[in-house]
Amino acid sequence: MSSADAVVLSGVEHSYGDVTAVGPISLSVPSGEFLVLVGASGCGKSTLLRLIAGFEQPTAGTVLAAGVPPVPGRGAGLVFQQPRLFPWRTVGGNIAMALRYAGQTPTTARIEALLERVGLQDVAKRRTWQISGGQQQRVAIARALAVDNPLLLLDEPFAALDALTRERLQEDLRRVSAETGRTCVFVTHSVDEAVFLGSRVVVLTPRPGRIALDLPIDLPRTGIDPEELRGRPAFAAARTQVGAAVRHPGVFA
Amino acid sequence: MAVAPSATLASPRRKRRILLRLVALVVLYGLWEIAARTTRNPTFIPSPGAVWHQLIVTSTVHGGIRGYSGHLLIEHLGVSLRRILIGSAIGVAGGLVLGLIMGTVTWFRVVTEPVVTFVRALPPLAYFSLFIIWFGIDETPKLWLLSIAALPPVAVATAAAVLGAPTGLVEAARALGAGKWQAVRDVVLPHALPEIFTGVRIAVGVAYSSVVAAETINGVPGIGGMVRDAQRYSQTDVVVLGLFAIGLSGLLIDALLQIAEKRLIPWRGRA
Ligand SMILES: Nc1ncnc2c1ncn2[C@@H]1O[C@H](COP(=O)(O)OP(=O)(O)OP(=O)(O)O)[C@@H](O)[C@H]1O
Ligand SMILES: [Mg+2]
Numbered sequence: 408m409s410s411a412d413a414v415v416l417s418g419v420e421h422s423y424g425d426v427t428a429v430g431p432i433s434l435s436v437p438s439g440e441f442l443v444l445v446g447a448s449g450c451g452k453s454t455l456l457r458l459i460a461g462f463e464q465p466t467a468g469t470v471l472a473a474g475v476p477p478v479p480g481r482g483a484g485l486v487f488q489q490p491r492l493f494p495w496r497t498v499g500g501n502i503a504m505a506l507r508y509a510g511q512t513p514t515t516a517r518i519e520a521l522l523e524r525v526g527l528q529d530v531a532k533r534r535t536w537q538i539s540g541g542q543q544q545r546v547a548i549a550r551a552l553a554v555d556n557p558l559l560l561l562d563e564p565f566a567a568l569d570a571l572t573r574e575r576l577q578e579d580l581r582r583v584s585a586e587t588g589r590t591c592v593f594v595t596h597s598v599d600e601a602v603f604l605g606s607r608v609v610v611l612t613p614r615p616g617r618i619a620l621d622l623p624i625d626l627p628r629t630g631i632d633p634e635e636l637r638g639r640p641a642f643a644a645a646r647t648q649v650g651a652a653v654r655h656p657g658v659f660a
Numbered sequence: 661m662a663v664a665p666s667a668t669l670a671s672p673r674r675k676r677r678i679l680l681r682l683v684a685l686v687v688l689y690g691l692w693e694i695a696a697r698t699t700r701n702p703t704f705i706p707s708p709g710a711v712w713h714q715l716i717v718t719s720t721v722h723g724g725i726r727g728y729s730g731h732l733l734i735e736h737l738g739v740s741l742r743r744i745l746i747g748s749a750i751g752v753a754g755g756l757v758l759g760l761i762m763g764t765v766t767w768f769r770v771v772t773e774p775v776v777t778f779v780r781a782l783p784p785l786a787y788f789s790l791f792i793i794w795f796g797i798d799e800t801p802k803l804w805l806l807s808i809a810a811l812p813p814v815a816v817a818t819a820a821a822v823l824g825a826p827t828g829l830v831e832a833a834r835a836l837g838a839g840k841w842q843a844v845r846d847v848v849l850p851h852a853l854p855e856i857f858t859g860v861r862i863a864v865g866v867a868y869s870s871v872v873a874a875e876t877i878n879g880v881p882g883i884g885g886m887v888r889d890a891q892r893y894s895q896t897d898v899v900v901l902g903l904f905a906i907g908l909s910g911l912l913i914d915a916l917l918q919i920a921e922k923r924l925i926p927w928r929g930r931a
Contacts, residue, residue, distance in 0.1 A: 462834075479834040480835055480837035483835075485835040489828065493832070495927045504838075505836045508833075508837035509836075534927070536927075551836075
């Protein structure tokens with residue numbers, strides 16, 4: 408464990424009643440790393456993310472974020488698997504809340520810019536139920552990105568989006584994380600997405616989720632065109648390896 | 661713009677509903693007229709015409725006499741409405757605070773829940789006697805009665821709504837950095853508002869139905885006092901007029917509350 412580790416899990420287990428959802432898992436995420444968690448439905452990915460966010464306490468082991476037990480809302484932005492927008496606020500009002508909690512002044516220009524970043528225009532004044540599911544999810548992403556937290560936790564944020572928007576946001580997130588050096592923990596079902604985004608991909612076994620594969624992705628993080636990246640032999644190799652681990656998860660860790 | 665399609669869709673249905681209500685009113689009026697004519701006993705069933713006549717009599721100064729018992733109908737109604745307004749306002753405010761604490765502090769809920777349920781089960785007239793003994797026969801016991809009657813519905817609704825706060829949205833606020841109190845203010849409370857508002861409508865209704873009871877003692881001016889005096893002198897037409905005044909103004913106030921609700925809580929049913 409080094410002091411530069413953004414997240415450290417040591418022997419972490421979590422059970423809901425007598426159902427063990429994850430663990431034991433030991434894992435260190437160095438600062439600036441883009442870690443992608445992949446695994447079958449119900450293997451405990453969301454649970455793991457909630458443990459790192461501080462919304463769940465491990466039933467065994469310890470979780471540290473920036474060296475201390477995590478507290479929700481301190482130092483980590485979180486995109487839940489569901490949009491979780493506040494229906495009593497407009498779309499813009501939802502973003503304004505994030506800025507206000509961080510002690511910042513929400514200006515119209517700022518809100519518009521944040522929405523623009525996830526490809527949304529002219530929705531700030533709408534009610535949250537007057538936009539589509541995919542648009543709601545993008546608002547949730549914009550809301551989590553509104554404040555520059557050193558750690559970003561994302562639970563299948565692009566699952567509900569059309570292919571075109573998804574690719575755009577993937578590229579955007581990849582670039583932004585590399586440029587800002589933020590640490591990301593990203594959950595997905597998609598092998599392609601995992602290899603494209605991650606500087607490291609961890610595949611989990613079916614419930615209880617344990618580490619089945621821990622693979623560093625050796626591809627350039629900046630200054631490369633997405634098409635070219637996907638064309639690299641290393642990309643294809645990593646995809647094959649992660650794909651195989653997802654289909655035949657064995658416990659190696 | 662966004663609501664246009666549903667509005668055009670609803671309008672023929674709305675027209676039919678209004679028509680249906682008008683027909684029902686005419687039929688009721690007809691039945692009333694027939695009943696009054698066949699019984700031929702205005703003390704038992706006064707005719708619609710007699711009630712209409714009383715409306716004019718009680719609303720004007722005639723031969724030096726002002727309305728009924730020295731007050732115009734509108735003055736009786738105004739005094740009662742003022743009592744209802746003050747009583748409901750105090751009851752709603754108290755119920756809101758009580759319900760919020762009940763919903764957030766477990767031991768407080770355990771202690772107060774049976775008390776609130778107990779008071780809610782009592783007919784207001786039952787504790788009115790107590791208030792008369794404590795506060796005399798003027799304005800104070802009446803306002804106490806209405807406040808106490810209006811409080812439980814709001815308290816119960818608020819407590820239930822706060823208890824049912826959506827974990828997911830509270831977590832979302834916490835994840836954005838909201839403190840516990842901020843989460844209550846920004847999530848729990850707005851989420852509870854629709855239910856609280858239903859509680860308020862019930863509370864105002866209870867205050868309405870209690871005002872006549874509150875005005876049985878020293879109730880003039882006041883619609884309840886007017887009805888009671890009229891009953892004493894067998895002026896059934898005035899009694900019926902009083903009932904209409906209370907009922908119709910009640911309908912109006914509930915309609916106003918519903919409009920306010922639509923405006924203030926557009927997210928009703930969305931959370
Ligand atoms: N609150 C809860 N109470 C009881 N069991 C739960 C709870 N939340 C999750 N579980 C169980 O824990 C396991 C892991 O759930 P989790 O949501 O972490 O899975 P996941 O990997 O995120 O799945 P998905 O890919 O479908 O989102 C599942 O078997 C689930 O049934
Ligand atoms: Mg999940």
